[in-house]
Amino acid sequence: MGSRQITEKSLAMLRSLPRLSLGNIRDNPGSRKNIKRGRGQHGGDKHGAGNKGSGQRQNYMRLGYETGNNPFYLRMPHEHYYKGHHHRRQYPPISLLEIQKLIDTNRLDITKPIDIASIVRSGLYNFFPDQKHFGIHLTDEGMDIFSAKVNIEVQWASEQVIAAIEKNGGVITTAYYDPHSLILLKNPKSFFQTGQAIPRRMIPPPDVIEYYTSAEMRGYLADPEKISEERLRLSQKYGYQLPILESDKNYNMLCERKDPRQIFYGLEPGWVINLRDKCILKPKDEELLQFYAS
Amino acid sequence: MATVWRSQCAFARFFVGKTGRILNNAADLGIKLTPESISVSTTRSYSNYSHSPLVKKIKEQYDFEIEKNPPEWAYVERLLPLEIIPPVQPKETYPSGWIPPKEEAKDLPYFMPRTKNHELPIYLVITHKGQRKVSMLRKIEGDIWLMNDLIKEHLQKNFNRYIETRVHELGRFIEVKGDFVNSLREWAYSKGF
Numbered sequence: 001m002g003s004r005q006i007t008e009k010s011l012a013m014l015r016s017l018p019r020l021s022l023g024n025i026r027d028n029p030g031s032r033k034n035i036k037r038g039r040g041q042h043g044g045d046k047h048g049a050g051n052k053g054s055g056q057r058q059n060y061m062r063l064g065y066e067t068g069n070n071p072f073y074l075r076m077p078h079e080h081y082y083k084g085h086h087h088r089r090q091y092p093p094i095s096l097l098e099i100q101k102l103i104d105t106n107r108l109d110i111t112k113p114i115d116i117a118s119i120v121r122s123g124l125y126n127f128f129p130d131q132k133h134f135g136i137h138l139t140d141e142g143m144d145i146f147s148a149k150v151n152i153e154v155q156w157a158s159e160q161v162i163a164a165i166e167k168n169g170g171v172i173t174t175a176y177y178d179p180h181s182l183i184l185l186k187n188p189k190s191f192f193q194t195g196q197a198i199p200r201r202m203i204p205p206p207d208v209i210e211y212y213t214s215a216e217m218r219g220y221l222a223d224p225e226k227i228s229e230e231r232l233r234l235s236q237k238y239g240y241q242l243p244i245l246e247s248d249k250n251y252n253m254l255c256e257r258k259d260p261r262q263i264f265y266g267l268e269p270g271w272v273i274n275l276r277d278k279c280i281l282k283p284k285d286e287e288l289l290q291f292y293a294s
Numbered sequence: 295m296a297t298v299w300r301s302q303c304a305f306a307r308f309f310v311g312k313t314g315r316i317l318n319n320a321a322d323l324g325i326k327l328t329p330e331s332i333s334v335s336t337t338r339s340y341s342n343y344s345h346s347p348l349v350k351k352i353k354e355q356y357d358f359e360i361e362k363n364p365p366e367w368a369y370v371e372r373l374l375p376l377e378i379i380p381p382v383q384p385k386e387t388y389p390s391g392w393i394p395p396k397e398e399a400k401d402l403p404y405f406m407p408r409t410k411n412h413e414l415p416i417y418l419v420i421t422h423k424g425q426r427k428v429s430m431l432r433k434i435e436g437d438i439w440l441m442n443d444l445i446k447e448h449l450q451k452n453f454n455r456y457i458e459t460r461v462h463e464l465g466r467f468i469e470v471k472g473d474f475v476n477s478l479r480e481w482a483y484s485k486g487f
């Protein structure tokens with residue numbers, strides 16, 4: 001019998017066999033472990049627990065304990081600047097260079113205001129609100145090449161970053177979002193699908209109120225007149241001609257800001273978004289309106 | 295599987311003719327029960343909470359205005375995730391330093407396509423706690439051996455030393471011993487990839 005015939009025959013055999021399904025497959029070898037504790041030659045004696053001590057008795061020492069030695073973690077004096085590190089807010093960085101790259105590769109639309117939702121939507125930035133991440137820190141890498149006119153909203157920015165954006169005729173705002181709002185901003189679709197009403201954004205905690213009300217940092221709670229003064233002051237400091245916003249053809253887009261209680265652009269707190277029927281439910285009840293306006 | 299079904303049928307046997315007893319349990323011989331079909335008779339005295347009828351409809355407490363296709367829907371669409379990675383629209387300049395692939399690269403006997411994120415598939419692989427650095431060129435199509443020779447020549451000219459490479463023809467990648475990612479990127483851009 002030639003090899004061709006063997007192939008034909010085995011293929012014919014295979015065709016007559018039942019289809020592979022969950023009902024006729026076997027587990028991978030070694031995937032099931034015998035939970036019985038063997039005796040004697042079948043894994044008896046010490047049963048894999050070793051000879052004497054913690055292994056056999058499961059009285060494992062606490063972490064860092066060195067059986068009476070002065071433990072390593074207590075040997076040097078404490079470092080107070082790490083105190084409360086697990087409570088501090090973190091702002092995962094994204095640089096101006098990366099933002100420019102997102103714009104160049106059409107991941108970000110600069111004809112619309114950019115916020116954390118649109119940056120996460122690009123798929124190349126991620127953050128985890130449950131791990132004390134409170135939004136974007138816009139860093140200064142690539143500030144010399146940055147040349148897009150944008151209306152951007154970030155959570156933390158330095159002076160030179162603000163200057164780099166305003167030099168190109170753009171606008172930057174620093175805004176605070178509470179973790180719950182950030183969860184919604186990270187994945188708006190899954191939130192809309194739950195059918196819940198959009199909540200209000202919370203006000204910043206006391207230690208950052210100063211940052212978000214300062215015009216130098218372009219805080220979202222700052223006085224707009226003071227911000228325009230600061231824009232001029234910064235342009236004089238860094239030595240560039242400040243483009244006039246009012247004469248810009250995208251003036252309306254550049255002036256678009258969120259309400260301090262608003263999470264998404266154009267969508268007010270209290271609204272329910274129905275993705276399937278493409279409709280928006282707006283509350284009419286006076287009590288609700290008052291609640292969401294406060 | 296068979297054993298599982300038999301046991302479920304055995305369970306259902308208790309409820310034959312007594313469908314009122316099965317509340318949310320729909321494992322009743324393939325018939326899907328709705329709450330209406332198994333509503334508890336009203337003559338029962340409710341000594342136990344489990345005997346009371348199911349809640350049928352929760353009354354809506356607040357009044358809502360329902361708007362179909364409102365003008366604000368554009369703001370919702372802006373938030374929905376991208377279906378595909380958007381193709382790059384040609385521009386005059388790319389300030390970020392990103393370079394678009396050129397058409398003439400397709401005429402070469404070897405080819406390296408961009409990744410789905412429009413980047414070059416050239417990576418630095420660091421292993422052995424940073425002791426071993428290997429530059430990896432992936433997704434190579436066409437004459438991989440010719441490409442290997444050219445890369446070797448280019449790097450030898452730039453760095454003035456022997457460059458060790460490894461070609462995996464089936465896996466379609468070339469590994470270059472050492473960190474030459476930037477130089478290799480420059481070479482790939484010069485070829486138009």
